[in-house]
Amino acid sequence: MVASECAPVAKVGGLADVVFGLSRELELRGHDVEIVLPKYDCMRYDRIWGLQPSYDDLWVPWRGGTVHCTVWFGFVDGRKCFFIDPHSAENYFNRGTFYGCNDDEMRFAFFSKGALEFMLKAGKRPQVIHTHDWQTGLLPVMLFEMYKFHGMEHQRVCHTVHNFRHQGIAGADVLWATGLNRFDYYYARNRLADEYNASAINYTKAAIVFSNFVTTVSPTHAWEARHTDQSFGLGHILYQHQNKFGGVLNGLDYDSWNPELDRHVARRYNAGCIEQKYVNKDALRERLWLRKDFKPLIACVGRLDSQKGVHLIRHALFYSIWNRAQFVLLGTGPEAGVNDEFWRIKRYLNDSPDCHLEIGYDESLAHLIYAGADMLVVPSLFEPCGLTQMIAMRYGTIPIVRGVGGLKDTVSDWNYPSGCGGPRNGYVFYQPDYPGIESALRRAIGLWYGYPEQFHELVRNAMACDYSWRDPAQHYLNIYEYIRHK
Numbered sequence: 001m002v003a004s005e006c007a008p009v010a011k012v013g014g015l016a017d018v019v020f021g022l023s024r025e026l027e028l029r030g031h032d033v034e035i036v037l038p039k040y041d042c043m044r045y046d047r048i049w050g051l052q053p054s055y056d057d058l059w060v061p062w063r064g065g066t067v068h069c070t071v072w073f074g075f076v077d078g079r080k081c082f083f084i085d086p087h088s089a090e091n092y093f094n095r096g097t098f099y100g101c102n103d104d105e106m107r108f109a110f111f112s113k114g115a116l117e118f119m120l121k122a123g124k125r126p127q128v129i130h131t132h133d134w135q136t137g138l139l140p141v142m143l144f145e146m147y148k149f150h151g152m153e154h155q156r157v158c159h160t161v162h163n164f165r166h167q168g169i170a171g172a173d174v175l176w177a178t179g180l181n182r183f184d185y186y187y188a189r190n191r192l193a194d195e196y197n198a199s200a201i202n203y204t205k206a207a208i209v210f211s212n213f214v215t216t217v218s219p220t221h222a223w224e225a226r227h228t229d230q231s232f233g234l235g236h237i238l239y240q241h242q243n244k245f246g247g248v249l250n251g252l253d254y255d256s257w258n259p260e261l262d263r264h265v266a267r268r269y270n271a272g273c274i275e276q277k278y279v280n281k282d283a284l285r286e287r288l289w290l291r292k293d294f295k296p297l298i299a300c301v302g303r304l305d306s307q308k309g310v311h312l313i314r315h316a317l318f319y320s321i322w323n324r325a326q327f328v329l330l331g332t333g334p335e336a337g338v339n340d341e342f343w344r345i346k347r348y349l350n351d352s353p354d355c356h357l358e359i360g361y362d363e364s365l366a367h368l369i370y371a372g373a374d375m376l377v378v379p380s381l382f383e384p385c386g387l388t389q390m391i392a393m394r395y396g397t398i399p400i401v402r403g404v405g406g407l408k409d410t411v412s413d414w415n416y417p418s419g420c421g422g423p424r425n426g427y428v429f430y431q432p433d434y435p436g437i438e439s440a441l442r443r444a445i446g447l448w449y450g451y452p453e454q455f456h457e458l459v460r461n462a463m464a465c466d467y468s469w470r471d472p473a474q475h476y477l478n479i480y481e482y483i484r485h486k
């Protein structure tokens, strides 16, 4: 695995969980997995065991010269990880942040090159190199255009796109720095040239063109990427490479998210004693100063980002408290404007005994919310996979989702079962507007009050779903096996 994140040491989003979770599942099945990461200064060093230099004499060709790197080795919750540590004036990974620098494209192009150079020099010849997101998009280009001729001719690349919104756009200086010097060749429309800016190269497009197989994180999102605007300009190149493109649903880390063992909840439970879940509902109400009343508790956990449908989250909040339900929100957003809006709502509803907004990031509260709530809304405008709905189901909390991407693949509507085709385990609406989300909320609240037996059946169905890494890991193994013989 070559990636810019791995949970829990370097985590910004879902990518980190996938790299860790998939690696662990593959190892449990007897495969030898090693993870290559940048050595950031801001990593959780307390979560790395036995960190020590493992290869001190790595000289990475860069900008016509070379950069000296040390490669460190350590275990991250049992996974074997190598960390590339360049000693150069640019200090690529000592910036106190994972992303957000002006030269991010250059930093991660260097990382990709360093990872390949490390494999070449350290004699590592993995059958498959699995790269993730734009940060490692140039790796397959360098592998098949350069390293292949220096002793890495048998390696194959599977690339996973976790989010098409961030594609990695750079200028010709990156090509020069990495040694990919045939500018006219790479700038061709069917190779690296960006669809919107012909004088720029696009890392994600590069990965799509040069990898042996490309995946995204759910089958429905793979379809959306090809047929709608959700690939942000890459639909055509995906169409051209459709024979090597598919969607594999992410798995959920069943060790971290397990109501039977969760140390953050007030009472542990499983499908056999669902009534214990209501101890958590009371604990959650106590913690958030909500009144104990005979009402369903609806929650929302996640980034307050336009992708997540913030206007629908806000509407769900008011609709719930006006329609005999309680509402809890835990989230924080990258945009100050959105956060401010939710702070205003929080102040406005300060005295409401039926509503609480927690604006911030709180892992422990998130666990208690999944365990204590009756329903969870996820009204995303687009959602490559989505974890919160899967976590909710594991905790017997009914997801109310918009039918896009991975949400559509994991949730099947109680009244209109289609979606993922599995057992009915939640509510799905399609139109991203107020009547759309109201229709789903109305049906969910109605079932909770009017037909408690059926609501319990829904809870049992949700808890019976298996969204662990078991199936996704097998899909990836099939892909690895397929490209190994290509």
Ligand code: ADP
Residues within 6 Å of the ligand: 013, 014, 015, 301, 302, 303, 330, 331, 332, 360, 361, 362, 363, 366, 385, 386, 387, 388, 389
């Ligand atoms: P994203 O698009 O952010 O990756 P996902 O649904 O794939 O969305 O994953 C979100 C993960 O982050 C979930 O595990 C969720 O519990 C967690 N999370 C999001 N926001 C918060 C928060 N404010 N506090 C605690 N956990 C959060």
